[in-house]
Amino acid sequence: MSLNPPIRNIVLIGMPGAGKSTVGVILAKMAAMGFVDTDLLLQASEGRSLQEIVDQEGFMALRAIEERVLLGLDLQGHVIATGGSAVYSEAAMGHLKGAGVVVFLDAAAETLERRIQDFATRGIARRPDQSFAELYGERLALYHRYADIRIDCAGLTQEAVCARIIRALDGGKA
Template sequence: MNKEKIILVGMPGSGKSTLGKAVAEVLQLSFFDLDQVIEEEAGRSIPEIFEELGEEEFRMLERRALSKMLNTPHGYVLATGGGAPCFFDNMEEINAAGLSIFLDPPLEQILIRLSHSQNRPMFAGLDSEARLAKLRMIYGQRQPFYRRAHFRLNNIAVVSDILALVDKREGDDE
């Protein structure tokens, strides 16, 4: 495992990109958002990929982009898409490649974040109540994959928590 690779997993809207950028800055590492990598490689947005190609093709594009990122030799902080750990053997590859952290804020907190985003195809056209119901369903399906991460944080407002986990992990390997 490369201690210089930090891979954040969790639900859509859990703060992976926001927190990932902050952690990368503090650790002086590059930051990558897997969805942005996919969009660059596909030449279209995630909602366009879902609409034009369907979820199955999106998952294949996601798998290729994730594999490419995990196999790069340099360190970074990577925010995965919410579903990335749940398909193929992605979570096992994530854990083998670096330090994985499951960001697990309360679903109500995620719901607030999602209400400010127009770029979430799974939640398009849903009201607050339907979004929360869908979040609960998806969380139930994905949690077994997320829980395989090396660490779990349910208070993601504190960047120092992640930095402390990185320090702890480095101390364990000495």
């Protein structure tokens, strides 16, 4: 299934556990596009895991590295799964929005918390004292600010989320 008209990129944003990486792979196959996971690009460029960066340099260093990686992207025809903290960088989000459509995968905090078993060791760019609920509250406004399309993922399979994204991109209701 290809999109009419074709778009340059589909950029997925959302909290850790929202399904950006998994949905991204499926969506790329459905839309006949390439796929990039920016967390993987970041780890490859740094030669260490997200958690190692947080442990060694702190969460702000992770955000700065993420911004550099995002600003360095020059892609067309890709689904891009971003890290959950991409929205902290206005410059990076401007760059991504200029190169595609930004889709917010919106899932309830309770659902996300259930999916993330390793909150303390997952390499999430957050203050050390910040709870998941606090992080969710802080980021939610940023996701809404940058999203061109919001997909409510409640009760949907990953394939159904992809179908809603494609429908929304083709001008239908998400």
